[in-house]
Amino acid sequence: MSDFQRFLAKRIGIAIGLTLIAVTIIFVVLRMLPGSPFESLITAGNLTQGQVDEIMALYGLDKPIWQQYLIYLRNILTFQFGYSILQSQPVWDILAPKLANTLILLVPALVTTAVVSTLLGMYVGWNRGSKAETASIIGTTFLRSTPVFITAIFFVIIFSYTLDLVPAFGMRSITATPDGLLDTYMSMDFLHHYILPFTVTVLFYSGDFLLLARNGVVEKKGSEFLKLHRAKGLSENEQLMRAGRNSMLPVITYFALRLGMIFQGLILLEVVFAWPGIGRALVLAIQQQDYPLVQASVFIMALAVIIMNLVADVLYAYFDPTVSVSGGGA
Amino acid sequence: MSLLEIDDLHVTYSTGDGSVHAINGVSFDIDEGVNYGLAGESGSGKSTAAEAVLGLLPENGTVESGSVTFKGQDLLALSERERRDVLWEDIAYIPQSAMDALDPVMTTGAQIRQAIQTHRNVTKSKARDRVQELFDMVGLDPDRIDDYPHEFSGGMRQRVTIAMALALDPDLIIADEPTTGLDVIVQDKIIDKIIEIQDRIDSSLLLITHEVGVIAETCDELSILYGGKVMEQGSVDNVLVNPTNPYTMGLKNSFPEIDNVDEDPVSIPGSPPDLSEPPTGCAFRDRCPFADEECYESHPDLVDLPNRNHRSACHYVDNAAQMRRDAGDPRTWGIETDTASDGDHERGEVILETDGLEKWYTQSQSLLDRIRGDEPNHVRAVDGVSLSVRKSEVLGIAGESGCGKSTLGETVALLEEPTGGSITFDDTDIEEYQDGNMKAFREKAQIIFQDPFDSLNPRQTVRRLVGEPLAIHDRDRDTRARRVRETLERVGLTPAEKFLDQYPHELSGGQRQRVAIARALVLEPDFLVCDEPASMLDVSLKVNLLNLLRRLADEEDIGIIYISHDLASLTQVSDRLAIMYLGRIIEQGDTEAIVESPKHPYTESLLRAAPEKDPSVSRDRVLLEGEPPNPVDLPSGCAFAPRCPKAQDECYREEPGLDAAGGPNQSAACYFPVGEDPVADDGPATDDAGTGSTPQESD
The missing domain is CATH 3.40.50.300 (P-loop containing nucleotide triphosphate hydrolases)
Incomplete structure (x- = not known):
């Protein structure tokens, strides 16, 4: 087994451990919430005790807690998320489209901002002290520190209500009834609704990447190896690329972690734009104590973060040859 | 025509509080095939001079006036693009700190290949072949060109930068403190390598260092810089043997030498000049024991000394012989000498004693x-x-x-x-x-x-x-x-x-x-x-x-x-x-x-590795082979045996104790101490070589 394989095996082991812990925490926390999904029905007097027992048995909620836990573990780790209690549909049928909606909005936005802001950050870091640097830092910090729903509302006011360029909310026109995947996500109507939340997301995340890339390049700028690159006759842009490559690590790590967190959606943004994403679905499910739905969505979110962490580690080892994969030293 | 001519160069740095006049009129010429040394303390402007030649001045540095002519071409007048073509093709550079000078996320081979392919239109495999050839030339394993810089030791990294400098057979190599930060043995090997290769490819070398000894051993001509001015220049043999400038004398005297245990080196008191204004008088006047009013009024011009390649900027060049005599005496420089430091003083009771002290790190x-x-x-x-x-x-x-x-x-x-x-x-x-x-x-x-x-x-x-x-x-x-x-x-x-x-x-x-x-x-x-x-x-x-x-x-x-x-x-x-x-x-x-x-061969090679400041004295190098072995996996027997020129079978079998050689005031862990003939027969060797090593005995 090579060093790298050993490193990978170790990291995967840790990821599996973390997943188990996360899953357990979800279970414990949900069971600790007061009440049950049927509480409101019972207090309203619509159900008899016999009916309640029957329903509880149907969902397996009459079994001892450890049995529930084991069944839960088996199911969730095999991606059998079961039925939503309140919506009487398979959980996956409810979650999948929401998750898809969230990802189709956030992933392209994150990738775009990662590429554009990082390049911009490298450029302004290289030209330190320029007006472009000051402007971009102030601009992105402002966008980052303003709550995303405020920015979103302003954009809606400007571009939808004042200029009437794009629709203010929703993912498609109310009258549209798309058929099939292609029709849902590739229509002009969708794009028309897409552009505003996409822009807001891009701007919201831009500050992080810009600052990371800029700081990295500023830090590397005076270094001896760049001087040697310069002495070798590399052009300004080639030197900048080397500086950028050397300050890539924090950006990559941050990107991978953000990508994991994207599975949680941007709840506030989804609310403002009435975007039917997973963030809104989760809030609703917790309110209604819809155990299977909450369990499944939290599990997916946790799993995404854990997997992207793993990816970040692997990328780190790949991009930085000095990272000791054998885990020696400390 | 000289290869590189620098004429009346002025460089300033702009800083938050005014400008710093780093170089105030430096001129020197380097002929083809000549090794030229630039010496001086930090802040003397020697690195700035090199950076000005290479066009590598930091952003706040400006060449105010003067000219830098390389093969008849004015380097300062070149556009960015034209300059890039000259860099590395004609003038290569060996940077100061090998530890940081290599791009950490690029293989060493790729970095050299990049230098080649930036200037020559060659295929990747051709360039790789050249890199392997270069690695071989500087004494690195050609199979290691795909290793990253962190996989090499400091000395080996410096070899990589030397290999890089040689890649395109440049006419001039500028080496900025190439050995600072390396220890004596490695320094000696690197200097030896630079000279050997540079003789072979017949390029010129501009060597910048604060170690007069390194220049004495490697260069033909030199300039001594102080406060951005040339204090003395000429052939190494003249300048270092018979310095005519008080600064050169001070610099030479303060360079400690191993052999003179009794003779204390004499330091130059004071600190380098404040360069926020261009110097009006002699830059060295504040620290010079021979300075008088004239030295405060004007900076002396470089005066050609008759009949030899030697120029000095001092108002009192004519008194050089007298000054040389005085400069050897610490009192001239206003330093109190205490006669107590003759080494014969009383030594007190033992304050600290260690016995078999160990510090092992667990992997x-x-x-x-x-x-x-x-x-x-x-x-x-x-x-x-x-x-x-x-x-x-x-x-x-x-x-x-x-x-x-x-x-x-x-x-x-x-x-x-x-x-x-x-x-x-x-x-x-x-x-x-x-x-x-x-x-x-x-x-x-x-x-x-x-x-x-x-x-x-x-x-x-x-x-x-x-x-x-x-x-x-x-x-x-x-x-x-x-x-x-x-x-x-x-x-x-x-x-x-x-x-x-x-x-x-x-x-x-x-x-x-x-x-x-x-x-x-x-x-x-x-x-x-x-x-x-x-x-x-x-x-x-x-x-x-x-x-x-x-x-x-x-x-x-x-x-x-x-x-x-x-x-x-x-x-x-x-x-x-x-x-x-x-x-x-x-x-x-x-x-x-x-x-x-010295009794132990290792001690001997350490002692021999230190450079000699007097160019007329030649020194036998004892170049040690290889690098110290991995401290995790030590060979049995004497740890130094694999690099030792005198090692016998016995050395590999059992480790010598510290009492193996020596006299009343000295002890060495060696079976075959320096100065005694190896006698293979009567050592205390045993036939079964133990896996562990014998602990040392206390002296």
Whole structure:
């Protein structure tokens, strides 16, 4: 087994451990919430005790807690998320489209901002002290520190209500009834609704990447190896690329972690734009104590973060040859 | 026509508070095939000159006037693009710190290939072949071109940069302090390599260094710079043998040499000039003992000395012979000499003694190995060291980087927990101190670190930095103020008031190191560990520091351990020397005895590796093969045997004890000491070679 394989095996082991812990925490926390999904029905007097027992048995909620836990573990780790209690549909049928909606909005936005802001950050870091640097830092910090729903509302006011360029909310026109995947996500109507939340997301995340890339390049700028690159006759842009490559690590790590967190959606943004994403679905499910739905969505979110962490580690080892994969030293 | 002509170059840096006139009219020519040296203290403008030639000045640096002509082409008039074509194709560059000069995320081969492919239109495989050829040329394994810089040691990285410089057969190689930061043995090998190769490809070399000795051994001509002015220039043989400028004399005299144990090097007092204004008078006037009004009025022009290649900028060139005589005497420079430092002073009682001291670091193991209960691997940084230090004695510890000398210092100062052996401090076993009494130990034993830039908190004033130990040890406010002031003056920071409210960044390197020393001394310790305190300092500052430590030992009865790879300064300051190799002491004894007749072959090669400042003296190099072995997986027998020119079978079988050779004042762990013929028969060798190594006996 090579060093790298050993490193990978170790990291995967840790990821599996973390997943188990996360899953357990979800279970414990949900069971600790007061009440049950049927509480409101019972207090309203619509159900008899016999009916309640029957329903509880149907969902397996009459079994001892450890049995529930084991069944839960088996199911969730095999991606059998079961039925939503309140919506009487398979959980996956409810979650999948929401998750898809969230990802189709956030992933392209994150990738775009990662590429554009990082390049911009490298450029302004290289030209330190320029007006472009000051402007971009102030601009992105402002966008980052303003709550995303405020920015979103302003954009809606400007571009939808004042200029009437794009629709203010929703993912498609109310009258549209798309058929099939292609029709849902590739229509002009969708794009028309897409552009505003996409822009807001891009701007919201831009500050992080810009600052990371800029700081990295500023830090590397005076270094001896760049001087040697310069002495070798590399052009300004080639030197900048080397500086950028050397300050890539924090950006990559941050990107991978953000990508994991994207599975949680941007709840506030989804609310403002009435975007039917997973963030809104989760809030609703917790309110209604819809155990299977909450369990499944939290599990997916946790799993995404854990997997992207793993990816970040692997990328780190790949991009930085000095990272000791054998885990020696400390 | 000369290859490179620099004429009346002026360079300034703009800083937050005005401009710094780094170079104020420097002119010199380099002919084809000539090795040219630029020498001077830090701040003399020597690196700036090289950067101006290469067009690598930082953004705040500007060439104000003057010209740089390379093969008849004005380099300063070139556009960015034209300059890029000249760089590396014609002028290559060997950077200062090999540790940071290579791109850490690019393989070494790719970096050299990049240099080739930027300038020549060749295929990747052709370029790779060339890289392998270059690796072979500089003595690196050609199969390692796909390794990353961190997989090489410091000396090997410097070889990579040399290989890179050679890639396109340039006409001129500019080497900016190519060996600073490397230890003597590696430095010697690198210099040897540069000369050998450069002879072969017949290029010119511009070598920038503060070590006069390196120039004396490698260059044909040189310029001595001070305050951005050329003080003296000409052929190395003339300038260094018969200097006519007081600065050259001072620089040469302050360069310590190993062989002259009795002769103290003479430092140049004072600090480099303030260059916020271009110098009006002679740049050196404030520190020159021979200066008078004329020197304040105008900077002397370079005067050609009759009948030889030698120019000097001094108003009193005619008195050179007289000045040379006077300059050898420390009193000329206003330095008090204390006759006590003749080495015959009383040595006090033993303050620190170690017996078989060990510091092993455990390497991390995989889970599987741990479950199987395998013995983990150890890095034996310090492996059975027995030594003793008396009060008012300086014990020098020398060795290559990685030999464990710094770990030894830290372990003795209890900054690292020893893993074996014992330490007795002030007649008390160290465990008694560790048993809740560390404060008492720390009060008596102090350590000074290598880097005065990192070891001082940048956000504290000198008053707080030096006063902090007193506060920790509960001295009252008045005592604190008084002691801080006294200690600062003791280390030569006078008047103390001037420094009390300054921050470290406002001080020069030498002053910072003095603050670090003051902080160690303020508690009036009995014992001091100095870990390479002078390695970042210029020669004259280095000498100041050595003299200060010597005085502390002599006058204040402090026992000092001085750790360094620089044998020349060690021999100046130490009463006794201990030479370390891979965690063990392989030779120890009186400084004079060791310098005059080293017994261990390793000691001999260390001594031989130091450059000679007098160009008329030739020196036999003893170049050691290879690098020190991996301290995890030590060979059985003598650890030095694989690199030892005299090693016999016996050396591989069993490790010699420290009593294997030597006399009353000296002992060495070697079966076949230098100066005695190897006798293979009557060694104490046994046939079954033990897997473990025999622990050393104490002296």
